[in-house]
Amino acid sequence: MSNEQRGRLVLLVMCVGYFLVLLDVTAVNVALPRIDADLGAGVDGLQWVVDAYAVALAALLLVGGAVGDVRGHRRIVLLGLGIFAAASLACGLAPTIGVLLASRAVQGVGAALLLPGTLAIVVDSAPDRRARARAIGVWAAVGSCALPAGPIVGGALVDAVGWRSVFLINVPIAVVAGAVAIRIVADDRPATRRRVDWAGATLAALTLASLVFAIIELGRTGPGPTADASIVAALALGSAFVLAEKRQADPMLPLSLFRRLEFTSATLIAGAMNLGTLGLLFVVTLYLQSVHGDSPLRAGVALLPLFLPLTVIAPISGRWTAQQGPRVPMAAGLLLAGAGVALMTRLEPDSSYAVLLPATLGWGIGIGLLTPAVVAAAVGAADPARSGLASGVNNTSRQAAGAVGVAAYGAAAGRPAHTVAFVAGLHQLAVATAILFGIAALVAIATTTPGGDP
Numbered sequence: 001m002s003n004e005q006r007g008r009l010v011l012l013v014m015c016v017g018y019f020l021v022l023l024d025v026t027a028v029n030v031a032l033p034r035i036d037a038d039l040g041a042g043v044d045g046l047q048w049v050v051d052a053y054a055v056a057l058a059a060l061l062l063v064g065g066a067v068g069d070v071r072g073h074r075r076i077v078l079l080g081l082g083i084f085a086a087a088s089l090a091c092g093l094a095p096t097i098g099v100l101l102a103s104r105a106v107q108g109v110g111a112a113l114l115l116p117g118t119l120a121i122v123v124d125s126a127p128d129r130r131a132r133a134r135a136i137g138v139w140a141a142v143g144s145c146a147l148p149a150g151p152i153v154g155g156a157l158v159d160a161v162g163w164r165s166v167f168l169i170n171v172p173i174a175v176v177a178g179a180v181a182i183r184i185v186a187d188d189r190p191a192t193r194r195r196v197d198w199a200g201a202t203l204a205a206l207t208l209a210s211l212v213f214a215i216i217e218l219g220r221t222g223p224g225p226t227a228d229a230s231i232v233a234a235l236a237l238g239s240a241f242v243l244a245e246k247r248q249a250d251p252m253l254p255l256s257l258f259r260r261l262e263f264t265s266a267t268l269i270a271g272a273m274n275l276g277t278l279g280l281l282f283v284v285t286l287y288l289q290s291v292h293g294d295s296p297l298r299a300g301v302a303l304l305p306l307f308l309p310l311t312v313i314a315p316i317s318g319r320w321t322a323q324q325g326p327r328v329p330m331a332a333g334l335l336l337a338g339a340g341v342a343l344m345t346r347l348e349p350d351s352s353y354a355v356l357l358p359a360t361l362g363w364g365i366g367i368g369l370l371t372p373a374v375v376a377a378a379v380g381a382a383d384p385a386r387s388g389l390a391s392g393v394n395n396t397s398r399q400a401a402g403a404v405g406v407a408a409y410g411a412a413a414g415r416p417a418h419t420v421a422f423v424a425g426l427h428q429l430a431v432a433t434a435i436l437f438g439i440a441a442l443v444a445i446a447t448t449t450p451g452g453d454p
Helices: 003-039 042-071 071-095 096-126 129-160 170-184 198-221 225-247 255-259 261-291 296-302 304-324 325-345 353-381 382-413 420-448
Strands: none
Touching: 003 042, 003 071, 003 096, 003 129, 003 170, 003 382, 042 071, 042 096, 042 198, 042 382, 071 096, 071 170, 096 129, 096 353, 096 382, 129 304, 129 353, 170 255, 198 225, 198 382, 225 255, 225 420, 255 261, 261 296, 261 325, 261 353, 261 382, 261 420, 296 304, 304 325, 325 353, 325 420, 382 420
């Protein structure tokens, strides 16, 4: 097997792992009514079927990237695949809602170990800057495919086999991907062994978990003892994390990394992208199902014009980024996405699909341009030895902001049963998202070096 063929196979296997992680973010949503009927989960239980995975994933992504930098990404990716497969099996066989929630949290742990290492291995396997940017484009496109595939594949599996199949399908795919990875992914353990900053890793995970949990609780129930205590805990743990990292000789997250303006801005832009996109997507999905009357599967199909352009545009953006640098694709993507979501203000309870189509197309093409460029900007601004950490920080920003966006946008939109108020809330959130994307575009223009690497 030639080096080029091996590189393509490595890219394929890493993309399979990345696909599984993101697929489980959305696929489970269409299974929730069946889970409730079978296990008696209740509304709160169903909420945590989604959030247990999201919180664990967001809280531990940074840890996964940092540990991969120290121990070698191949080893950590294989460990993540194994945990993910075992937890998926436990989810599929769960006899009670408690077992399912615990298994979903463990599934998020495996996903957090797996996800940043996939990008780091893809970056390391690319021979030069242009090949790296193209590979990142493919990686981003595959991740984009997982978003529309989730509700469509999940809906088909639930209808044909049952809700447990949504989890069980992960097991053979993860096992095969792990077996192939063992054979083709080179050992990348650092020649100089660094110590893992377990104190920093623990404090970072607890800080993010507390913060995301607080936002979710604020979105679900409003201010209260639980949310207030979580906010206080997040502030205290975050302060302890900063102090601990300053004292470490080899910290998990060198705070000096954020002195690089390009890296900090790319991290913030990535967070803004997911906060607005996943938050508004949550509200639009509720609109389609609860206001417009679409089934979960039909709603997923209706959103294909949002997701499919990502799979086509992301590789093109990867090549564009390789030639011109990330500045122009980032700004253009944000402005186009902002224009698309602004068109959501035209939606009414009985709007035809022709009203939704141009909004989702503009939104999808914009995010397709943005995603590989913002990842390339973050990874390119960090030292090569810290590529896993850069990937972890970027993905942590995206996943944590996405979880916050779902909670915040859902709370702001109100109840779909109150149709007029809900649609008015959708309009206001669309305008707010367009403004957020516009501000992020200005940040990209002001902080990213034009041409070449960021």
